[in-house]
Amino acid sequence: MSTEAKLREEICRLGRSLFERGLTPGSSGNISVRCDAGFLVTPTNASLGFLDPARLSLLDAGGRLVSGDAPTKEVPLHSALYETRGASGAVVHLHSTHAVALSMLPEIDPRAALPPLTPYYLMRCGATALLPYYRPGDPAVADAIRGLAGRYTSVLLANHGPVVAGATLEAAVFAMEELEETAKLHLLLRGLNPRYLSPAQIVDLATVFGLDLPDHLHKS
Incomplete structure (x- = not known):
C-alpha cells in the first residue's frame, strides 16, 4: 500500500473513531493531512463517521482540487495552519461539545482559553488561543x-x-481529545476555585518536555 493510500485509510479510521464517540456530530468537522502531492482533506458535507478513502479531496500545495470530491469549505483554515506551523503534518477541526461551550464564555482569555489544569493538556496542546467569531468558511479566519504567527497548535x-x-x-x-477533556474539566470545576498547576510546575514541564509555552503561562 502506498503512503498516500495509508494516509487515506488513517483519515477514515480516526474520523470514524471521533464520530462514534460523539466528538463531532452529523457532517460537522474536518480533517487534513499533508502528503507528497499537497494535502488530503475531508470533503464538504461529509460525516467523519462514513468517509470513503477514494473520495477524499486531494489538493495541491496551492489548495487547488486535484482529485476526489469537493473539499470542505474550511480549507483556508487548514492552509493557514500549515503555512504558519511548518512542522505540522495534520490538522483536525471538530465541533466537540465542551470545547464549543468553552468558546462562548465571556471571561475567556484569548491568549490562553484554558488554565493550566493538567500536565497532559500542556504537553499535548500547549496554550489554546481563542479567535473571535467568523462565519464558517470565511477566508478571514485564515x-x-x-x-x-505560529505560536499556537490549538485554537x-x-x-x-x-x-x-x-x-x-x-x-x-x-491533542484534540485532550483539549476536549480539559474543556470538560474546566466547565465541571467552574466556580469551585480549583487548584491549577503552579508557575514552577509549568516551568518544570516546559523544561523536561521541551514545551514552547507563552511567557504569561509561567507567571499565572
Whole structure:
C-alpha cells in the first residue's frame, strides 16, 4: 500500500473513531493531512463517521482540487495552519461539545482559553488561543490564524469549535481529545476555585518536555 493510500485509510479510521464517540456530530468537522502531492482533506458535507478513502479531496500545495470530491469549505483554515506551523503534518477541526461551550464564555482569555489544569493538556496542546467569531468558511479566519504567527497548535473559534495541528494525524487527534477533556474539566470545576498547576510546575514541564509555552503561562 502506498503512503498516500495509508494516509487515506488513517483519515477514515480516526474520523470514524471521533464520530462514534460523539466528538463531532452529523457532517460537522474536518480533517487534513499533508502528503507528497499537497494535502488530503475531508470533503464538504461529509460525516467523519462514513468517509470513503477514494473520495477524499486531494489538493495541491496551492489548495487547488486535484482529485476526489469537493473539499470542505474550511480549507483556508487548514492552509493557514500549515503555512504558519511548518512542522505540522495534520490538522483536525471538530465541533466537540465542551470545547464549543468553552468558546462562548465571556471571561475567556484569548491568549490562553484554558488554565493550566493538567500536565497532559500542556504537553499535548500547549496554550489554546481563542479567535473571535467568523462565519464558517470565511477566508478571514485564515488571516486571523496567520495573526497568531505560529505560536499556537490549538485554537478555539468562538461559537464554532476547536482546531488542532499536530506532527502526525494521530498526534493531532490525541491533542484534540485532550483539549476536549480539559474543556470538560474546566466547565465541571467552574466556580469551585480549583487548584491549577503552579508557575514552577509549568516551568518544570516546559523544561523536561521541551514545551514552547507563552511567557504569561509561567507567571499565572
